[in-house]
Amino acid sequence: MQKTKSALWEFLQGLGKTFMLPVALLAFCGIMLGIGSSLSSEAVTDNLTFLQGEGFHLVFTWMAGTGLVAFKFLPVLFAIAIPLGLAREDKGVAAFSGFVGFAAMNLAVNFYLTAKGVDLEDEKAIAHYGIADVIGIQSIDTGLLGAVAVGIVVSVLHQRFRTQRMPDALAFFGGLRFVPIISTLVLSLLGLLIPLVWPTFNGWITDIGRAIGHAGAFGPFFFGMGEVLLRPIGLHHILVAMFRFTDVGGSGAVCGDQVSGALNLFYAQLNCSGAPGESVTNATHFLSQGKMAVYLGGLPGAALAMYHCANKKMRPEIKALLISGVVACVVGGITEPLEFLFLFIAPWLYLIHAVLVGLGFLTAAILGVFIGNTDGNVIDWLVFGVLQGTTTKWYLIPVIAAVWFAAYYFLFRWAIVRFDLKTPGREEPAEEEAPQESATDSADSADSAPRELIAGKYDAVAILDAIGGAGNIQTLDNCITRLRMTVADAEQVDEARLKKLGAVGVIKLDAHNVQVIIGPQVQSVKDAIAPMVKVG
Incomplete structure (x- = not known):
């Protein structure tokens, strides 16, 4: 039972991590699309005639046009x-098989609809089946859910058959070559x-979307709060993807095309x-x-409160930590470096933080911010708000951010002082005979050779x-911020020791699944450790 639970956690964490590659491309393409569409629109060029x-x-x-690449091909990505x-x-073989399986599945859908005599241009048939153009194939638009199903099936097939042995007469089709072959057959049947x-199934999804829609502003409230509550265990990507790319997040016609998913819309x-x-x-x-x-507003306010509540002698030491966390949050949209400073110290404070995030979604929805x-x-505020004109209510x-800044600052300062929370700079000083280990301390005391630090801070060997x-x-x-x-x-x-070596926090999900929160440099840390342990 314990092994099954551990394997499920590992799978769900791995699945959530895989979303990050297309989502990162999507974020970049979104900025390209936002800048390009806004600065080429008549509303902007009429005011800035030099454009x-x-x-x-x-x-x-x-x-x-370049920004559309991720949007148009999102499921196959x-x-x-x-x-x-x-x-x-x-x-590489797994990725290749993913594309092959996705194409095979949609070609099989097209075969079924055509063989059954379904009119692919009929509006009722289109609405009933969800027919759409998928990578040039008239198929059923299963969106992200279909793509996830393909990805999982191909992953299982790859793991099972990548070393498949065949009889001598068919040996050419064995091994890695067999993975795309079996993926084609299985996904075609699917x-x-x-x-x-x-x-x-599409009707069920639509009903969920309608239920959330009927919840009014409380739909975004529960979404925002849920994303924060799932973040410590790394499963928030699945919730977010569901709302961004499926009917759960909404659906409707845009310029004559039927579109599903909040981000797609x-x-x-x-x-x-x-x-x-x-x-x-x-x-x-x-x-x-x-x-x-x-x-x-809010998390920068919390950071300032932690700074003011720290011992004065410790403030210079924690200033860089807090400033880097604020920059990651404000500029990069990465909140974990700040959130994990108080999550494990006061989980109830993190729960209040989740509620305040939900209230932020609710407030923006009520005020009609677009x-x-x-x-x-x-960056989002500038590109998709300011540059798009006042209709966005940027x-x-x-x-709103100023109000949240004040709320977080006074709430966190009160909580830290009232409950003597050991936020950065308030912990008990280390005893003299046990000085704090620095990031340059060796994992083996016999090895005193200097090592190159990652980003001037992280010692991969010591970690x-x-x-x-x-x-x-x-x-x-790794995902965006954690091993x-x-x-x-x-x-x-x-x-x-990991915290002394620069980690923001450590999460032990069970006896075998561990996450170490590093921050934006996590990919470099993982790349440095991987050759030493010879795993993926």
Whole structure:
């Protein structure tokens, strides 16, 4: 039972991590689309006449067109990224098989509909089955859910058959070559089943979306709070993806095309000259403007409170930590470096933080702020708010952020003092005979040779030793800010030492699943550790 639970945790964490590759591309493409579409629109060029020059127009329309790449091919990107991320070896073959399986599934759907005599141009049939153009194939638009299913199936097939042996006469088709072959067969059979179940399933999803829509502003409230509560265990990506890319987040027509998913609706509207409809504005309530109250105001206020509550002698030591956390939050939309400073010290304070994030979503929805995108940082505010004109109500964000800044500052300062919370700078000083270990301390005292530090801060060898050494790590991966590991014994992971070596926090999900929160440099840390433990 324990092994099954551990394997499930590892799988769900790995699945959530695989979302990050296409989502990172999506965030970049969203910025390209936002800048290009806004600076080439008549509303902006009429006021800034120098932008009407042919050179400017060509550059910005090119940017807008380039930004569409992630939006137009989003499902197939996930179908490729999931096997790529979940595979431990031969990742290129897994990714290739993901595309092959996705195409095979949709071709099989097209075969079924055509053989059954379904009129692919009939509006009733389109609505019933959800027919759409998928990578040039008239198929059923299963969106992100179909892509995730393809990715998971291909990952299982890759793990099972990548070393498949065949008889001598068929040996050419064995080994890695067999993975895309079996993926084609299995996903083609799966594609034949989709038209039988998808209309019912699609109806369920639509009902969920309608239920959330009927909840009014409380739909975004529960979404925002849920995302924060799931973040410590790393499963928030799944919730977020559901709202961004499926009917749960909303659906409607944009410039004559039926679009599903909050983020899909927002990006489609960016490329549409018409005014946004109600379906678009309602869906956007689940996007980044809801985060901005906390990301641009609340958490910086909490950081200032932690700074003022620290011992005066300790303030110079924690200033860099807090400033880097604020910069990551405000500029990068990465909140964990600040959140994990108080999550483990006062979980109830983190719960209040989750409620305040939900209230930020609720407030933005009630006030009709229409900014969108994914990150909730100052770049989103500028590109998708300020540059899009006053219809986005971007000018309300600084006011809301200021209110949240004050609320977080006074709440955190009161809580830290009232309950004597050991936030940074308030911990008991180390005893003289046990000085704090620096990031340059060696994992082996016999090895005194200097080592190159990652970002001038992280010693990969010492971090590995604090995790329990190479022998303790069974699997190793990372997401945006944390190392994700399966270990032989979680008790061997030295949390205190890891924090001294620069980690923000350590999460032990069970006896074998551990996450070490590093921050934005986590990819470099993982890349440095991986060769030493010879895992993915």
